[in-house]
Structure formats: structure tokens, C-alpha cells
Amino acid sequence: MAAAQARKTSAQERKHWDRKWIPYVLLAPAIITIVVVILSPLVTTIYYSFSNIDLIRDRTTFIGFDNYVELFTSRLFWKAVEINLKFAAIVVVVPTLMGLFFAVLLVEDFVGRSIGRTLLILPWALPWIVIGLLWNWVVHSQFGALNGLLYSLGLIDKYIPFMADENWALVFTAMASAWRQTSFSAILLLAALQTIPEDLYDAAKVDGAGMRARFRFITIAWIRPTLTIVLLYNIVLGFLQFDAVWVMTQGGPGDATMLISVLLYRYSFINFDLGMGAAVSNVLGLITMGVGLIFVRLTYRSQATYS
Amino acid sequence: MPSNFGVLGATVARKTVTYIAFFCLLFWVGFPVYYMLITSFMDSPELGVKPPHWIPQEPTIENYREVVIGETGQRGSYGSTTEFSRMMPALLNSTFVSVAVVLSNLLIGGMAAYGFSRFDFRLSRFAYLGILMTRVLPALSLIVPLFIILRKLKLINTLWALIFTYTIFILPLTIWILREYFDTLARDIEEMALIDGATRLQAFRLVVAPLAVPGLIAVGVMSFMEAWSEFFFALTLTNSLTYPPLLMSFRNLAQVNWNALAAATTVGVLPPVIVAFVFQRYLVRGLSEGAVKG
Numbered sequence: 001m002a003a004a005q006a007r008k009t010s011a012q013e014r015k016h017w018d019r020k021w022i023p024y025v026l027l028a029p030a031i032i033t034i035v036v037v038i039l040s041p042l043v044t045t046i047y048y049s050f051s052n053i054d055l056i057r058d059r060t061t062f063i064g065f066d067n068y069v070e071l072f073t074s075r076l077f078w079k080a081v082e083i084n085l086k087f088a089a090i091v092v093v094v095p096t097l098m099g100l101f102f103a104v105l106l107v108e109d110f111v112g113r114s115i116g117r118t119l120l121i122l123p124w125a126l127p128w129i130v131i132g133l134l135w136n137w138v139v140h141s142q143f144g145a146l147n148g149l150l151y152s153l154g155l156i157d158k159y160i161p162f163m164a165d166e167n168w169a170l171v172f173t174a175m176a177s178a179w180r181q182t183s184f185s186a187i188l189l190l191a192a193l194q195t196i197p198e199d200l201y202d203a204a205k206v207d208g209a210g211m212r213a214r215f216r217f218i219t220i221a222w223i224r225p226t227l228t229i230v231l232l233y234n235i236v237l238g239f240l241q242f243d244a245v246w247v248m249t250q251g252g253p254g255d256a257t258m259l260i261s262v263l264l265y266r267y268s269f270i271n272f273d274l275g276m277g278a279a280v281s282n283v284l285g286l287i288t289m290g291v292g293l294i295f296v297r298l299t300y301r302s303q304a305t306y307s
Numbered sequence: 308m309p310s311n312f313g314v315l316g317a318t319v320a321r322k323t324v325t326y327i328a329f330f331c332l333l334f335w336v337g338f339p340v341y342y343m344l345i346t347s348f349m350d351s352p353e354l355g356v357k358p359p360h361w362i363p364q365e366p367t368i369e370n371y372r373e374v375v376i377g378e379t380g381q382r383g384s385y386g387s388t389t390e391f392s393r394m395m396p397a398l399l400n401s402t403f404v405s406v407a408v409v410l411s412n413l414l415i416g417g418m419a420a421y422g423f424s425r426f427d428f429r430l431s432r433f434a435y436l437g438i439l440m441t442r443v444l445p446a447l448s449l450i451v452p453l454f455i456i457l458r459k460l461k462l463i464n465t466l467w468a469l470i471f472t473y474t475i476f477i478l479p480l481t482i483w484i485l486r487e488y489f490d491t492l493a494r495d496i497e498e499m500a501l502i503d504g505a506t507r508l509q510a511f512r513l514v515v516a517p518l519a520v521p522g523l524i525a526v527g528v529m530s531f532m533e534a535w536s537e538f539f540f541a542l543t544l545t546n547s548l549t550y551p552p553l554l555m556s557f558r559n560l561a562q563v564n565w566n567a568l569a570a571a572t573t574v575g576v577l578p579p580v581i582v583a584f585v586f587q588r589y590l591v592r593g594l595s596e597g598a599v600k601g
Contacts, residue, residue: 022507026422029415030478037475041452042444048451098335105328108321112329118584119336121591125583127536129551130576133558133568134339137346143565145342148359159357179339184594191595226595240445243538247555261447269543274451281448292443 048278055272067279077280079255080263083170087259088238090174091181095234096227098178099185104219106186107193117190123183132247135176139163163249166256173245173257180244181237185230192226193219232295236288260284347371347569354566370570393553394571400466401535401550402578407470408477408534409527415474416481416526417519421511423482424489446476450543457544468544473537477530484596488522489515525593528586535579550575 049068052061071077106116123131138145141161150156162168196218204214220227242261245251251262258266264284268277346354348366377392453472454463462468492515500510516523535550542552554575557568583590 023422023426026418026426030419030482033415033471033475034478036456037453037472038444038449041449041456044452044455045448101328102332105325105332108325110322110325110329112326116329116332118587119333121583121587122336122340122580125532125580126576127538127551127579129536129538129554130572133554133572134343136558137342137565137569138339143346143354143359145338145359148357148361149338152358152361179335182335187591188595191591236443240447242447243551247558261445264445264447268451277451278448281445284445285448288443288445 045278045281048274049282051275051278053274055274063275067275068283071276071279071283076255076258076263080258080260083255083257084239084259086170087174087177087241087257088235090171091177091238091241092231092234094175094178095181095185096231098182099189099230100227102182102186103189103193106190120183120186120190123180124187126180128180128241128243129247131176131180132244135172135179135244136248139168139172164253166253169249169253169256173248176244176248177237177241181234185234188226188230189223192223196222228298229295232291232298235291239284239287239291260287343569343572346566347573349566351564351566370564370566371574373564373567374571374574391557391567391571393547394574397548397550397553398575400548401575404466404469404473404549405531405534405578407466408473409530411470411474412477412481412530413523413527416478417485417516417523419478420482420485421489421515424486447539450540453540454544464545464548466545466548469534469537469541469549472540472544473530473534477533481526481530484526484593485519485522487596488519492518521589521592522596524586525589525596528582528590529593531582532579 048060050062050064052063052066054060102116102120106113106120126134137143139147139162141147141159141163144159144162146162147156147159151159160168162172200218200222201214204218209217239259240261241259242265245257245259245262246265249257251258251266260280261284264277264280267273267280345361345363347370348363348368349360350365350367350369353360353364373391374394377394457463457468457471462471496518497510497514500514501507505513537549538551538555541547541549542555545552547553547556554568554572557563557571
């Protein structure tokens with residue numbers, strides 16, 4: 001009786017506490033700081049994009065859509081879009097395929113598997129800046145590792161200045177990004193592959209499914225949600241990458257590796273045209289938000305299918 | 308036994324393919340890293356030889372000595388001597404920032420994740436979605452307004468500016484992962500503790516937190532890596548106080564000592580690499596849960 005009474009009181013008390021201020025106290029620091037540091041600059045950026053900002057006279061004038069009109073009619077912007085699409089294509093296709101390849105390898109039981117799994121983490125653990133530097137060494141025209149390798153194997157007579165060539169520069173900056181994303185993709189896909197129950201394969205074998213059929217209808221089907229997410233992460237990175245490209249080429253040679261993010265940097269921090277910079281930011285933000293929304297929709301849909 | 312023979316053949320083929328693929332993995336990951344490592348143990352003349360030495364002929368630790376004592380051999384060449392003297396302080400700064408970010412992130416993010424997980428109140432869903440959306444924003448685009456805010460707070464060119472910013476940018480991911488953990492943790496154990504008269508705080512500290520340790524480690528490790536690696540904010544909000552922007556400024560020196568740069572790079576990536584290897588298991592779990600379950 002007394003115990004039941006005590007239980008009831010404490011339950012009431014708990015309800016009282018729960019409903020009042022605890023949740024707000026728990027969430028306040030996160031929400032307030034996120035509003036100050038992320039949302040308010042976001043709103044400011046949107047406002048800037050409709051303004052002409054004169055830094056010298058410290059004057060901000062509202063000019064409507066002028067920045068966007070200027071942006072969408074400039075050849076530079078469309079060039080950046082085109083370059084960025086090519087860049088993103090490499091950053092999506094290479095890491096997704098290679099990541100799947102390495103993940104499939106590392107569920108296999110063989111001597112060296114744990115070395116492989118550990119080594120896989122390495123690129124992911126490196127800062128983008130370092131990855132840019134590493135790939136600079138790989139493609140350097142005088143002492144690059146790739147030139148050295150090709151020379152040692154007798155495939156070239158003299159070193160190739162890769163980064164002076166517009167196409168090679170774009171390919172190799174994208175490969176640097178792909179290098180780290182391959183690890184990221186493989187880690188995620190490996191984790192998904194490890195959850196496939198072995199008896200699914202056995203059952204399929206009994207039913208006479210060949211290796212290709214088993215790969216397609218069991219492996220791929222099982223990891224499809226993860227694969228979707230890997231794809232979308234890689235797409236987002238394909239549009240947000242800046243650091244590694246900046247270290248390697250700063251957008252060059254010429255404008256060959258001028259991604260949208262590099263264009264944004266040029267407007268904001270080299271030309272100090274903050275209004276145009278903000279407009280580019282918002283366009284870039286809309287692209288990645290769009291990708292993010294697709295991601296949310298796809299995951300919700302797949303959850304709905306499963307439940 | 309024809310069928311057995313067939314199986315054996317398939318096994319051999321499978322092993323061969325596996326090891327070819329394994330070699331590809333070793334080469335893909337190892338080649339760039341190995342080249343940086345051997346460069347860091349060479350002197351400048353050896354770096355220039357053709358064909359390159361794949362194993363340093365006369366390995367030297369001179370480059371590492373220069374990085375640690377803060378001087379390069381090429382004295383008087385465009386300030387590279389003074390740049391290198393900033394290396395060790397920058398590594399200390401990076402350590403301080405990263406550790407502070409881990410702690411503040413776990414505290415603030417843990418609180419919020421617990422709040423989202425245990426209490427259902429108006430706006431919580433909206434706020435949660437809002438937090439998640441911040442993950443896909445280009446951080447680059449927020450820098451100008453952020454700079455103005457931090458200047459008002461008199462935090463520009465301090466480590467606090469970085470700690471503050473990094474913590475908040477990592478928060479969404481933290482909340483995302485930890486909420487998942489708190490959601491799956493046996494809620495009835497906690498309820499029992501509450502019924503037995505524990506306060507919420509006690510219940511959290513004694514029951515929930517210990518069970519959530521793997522999640523906390525995963526999140527801690529990930530925020531350490533993010534904080535250690537971040538380049539752009541550190542470049543614009545401070546005068547290259549931390550390791551990544553300083554490394555960039557070495558690279559941009561008029562006369563780069565590539566060997567010393569390789570040594571500096573190697574030294575600076577040791578902390579995140581060691582952390583990643585030591586906490587590998589937690590990291591993989593945190594990564595996949597953070598990415599996949601959201």
C-alpha cells in the first residue's frame with residue numbers, strides 16, 4: 001500500500017518535472033547556439049544576396065534580384081557549374097564503385113583482412129588540407145610519385161606536368177576528393193554488408209542462383225538504403241568541396257578547377273563583392289539542400305516500405 | 308570427385324581475385340601516404356633524382372628536427388624560418404581546440420539528444436529537422452556574417468572563436484547519433500530507476516550515460532577529427548592559429564622546402580590517425596549509424 005503510494009507520488013512528481021522546464025533546459029544551449037551561429041548568418045546571407053555592399057563606404061543598399069540576374073547571365077558562373085558537374089561526376093562515380101569493391105573485398109575471409117580494414121580508415125582520418133598536399137606530391141611535375149612510377153616502369157621518357165593541363169587538373173583534384181570518399185563509402189558499405197545473414201546466400205544457392213544473381217538480388221538489394229545514402233553524401237561533397245581543391249590548384253590552371261565554391265571564395269574574399277558572394281552561396285546552398293531533401297525523402301520512403 | 312575438384316578450383320580463383328583486389332586496396336591507400344613518408348626522410352637533392360628512390364638511400368631525421376625546433380635549413384629564404392617556428396604552437400593550439408570541442412560537444416549535444424529522445428513536446432520535431440538541415444549547408448557561405456558576430460563578441464583571432472564555431476557545427480551530427488543511442492537504450496531500466504526515487508539527473512548519470520558510452524566515444528572521436536581537420540574557419544577567423552591553415556601557409560611559401568613540409572604534415576596527422584586507429588570500432592559504428600539511420 002505504502003509502496004504503491006510512494007510510487008504514485010514519485011510518478012506524479014516526475015511528470016511534473018518532465019512537463020515543466022527540464023526539456024527546455026536540455027535543449028536550450030544547442031538551439032540557442034545553433035540559431036546564433038548558423039541560422040542568423042544564414043538569414044544575413046540571404047539578405048546580403050539582395051544587396052549591394054559597399055565595404056569602403058560601409059553602405060548596404062537593397063537592390064532586389066540584381067545580383068542573381070548578374071550571376072545567371074555571367075559566363076563565369078555557367079562555366080563554374082559545368083566544371084562542378086564534371087567534378088561531382090567523378091566524386092560520385094569513383095568512390096561509390098571503388099567503395100563497393102573494397103567493401104565486398106573486406107567481408108571476404110582472408111589473411112590481411114584486418115590490415116585492410118584498418119588501412120581503409122586512414123584516408124578518412126586525414127584532413128582535407130593534407131589530402132590536397134598528398135595528391136600534390138602524387139602529381140607534381142618535378143618529383144611527383146605518379147611521374148616517378150610511370151618513369152620507373154618505363155612508360156614515359158620525361159615527367160608530365162599534370163597540373164598545367166586543364167583536364168588533368170580537374171581529374172586529379174577530383175581524384176583527391178574521391179580518395180577520401182572511397183574510404184568513407186567503403187566503411188559504410190562494409191558495415192551494411194556485415195549485417196547480411198549468411199543463410200540468405202545458402203538459400204539462394206539451393207535455389208540455384210548463380211554468383212551474379214546472388215550479388216544482385218541479395219547483396220545489392222540488402223545494402224540499397226546504404227548505397228543511396230553513400231551516393232547522396234558523395235553528391236553533396238561534390239558540390240561542397242573546397243579545401244582540397246584550394247590547396248592543389250586554387251581554381252587553376254586558368255579557371256580549370258573553378259568549382260562553384262571556388263567562385264564563391266573569389267567573389268567574397270578576392271573581389272570583396274559580398275552581395276555576389278552571398279548570391280553564389282545561396283545557389284550552392286539550394287543545390288545541396290535539394291540533394292539533402294531527396295535524401296530525407298528517400299530514407300523516409302524506404303523506412304515506410306520496411307515497416 | 309569431380310564436384311570437389313570444381314569447388315577447389317573456384318576457391319583458388321576466388322583467393323587469387325581476393326589478393327589482387329587486396330593489392331589494389333594497399334596500393335590505392337598506401338601509395339600517396341608512403342610517398343609522403345619517404346619524402347619526409349629524404350633531403351632535398353634526393354627528392355629530385357630520376358628515377359625516384361622508392362626507399363631513401365640515406366634516411367635522415369633532419370626534417371623532423373627542423374619542424375620540432377622550428378627552423379629550416381634554408382635560413383634567410385623568404386621567411387620560411389619564422390613560419391616553421393609556429394608549427395609546435397599550432398599543434399598545441401589544435402590539441403586544445405579539439406579537446407575542448409569534444410567536451411563541449413558531448414555536453415551540449417548529449418543534453419539536447421537526451422531531451423529530444425525522452426520528451427515529446429511541441430516544436431521538437433521541427434527543431435530536430437532544422438538541426439539536421441544545417442548539415443548540408445555550405446559552411447563557406449556563413450563565414451562573413453559569422454565573422455561580424457564573432458567580432459562583436461571580441462573573439463576574432465582567439466581559439467575560443469574556433470571552439471565555439473566547431474562545437475556548433477558538429478552539434479547536429481552529435482544530436483543525430485546520440486538520440487539514436489538514447490532511443491534504443493532500455494528505457495524501462497531508466498523508468499525503474501525513476502520509480503525507485505532517482506531524479507532525472509541521477510537516472511541519466513547512473514543509468515543512461517554508462518550505457519551510452521559507445522555512442523559517446525564514437526561522437527567524441529568524430530568531433531575530434533572534425534575539429535583537428537577544419538581549415539577554412541581557422542584561416543578566416545584566426546591568423547592561422549591551428550595546424551591546417553598553417554600547413555597551407557607553408558605550402559604557399561615562395562621557396563617550399565618539400566621535405567620539411569612532408570615532415571610537418573606527418574607530425575600533424577599523427578593525432579587524428581592514432582585516435583582513428585585506436586577507436587576504430589567505435590568510429591565505424593558511429594559513422595554508419597550517424598549516416599545511415601538519420
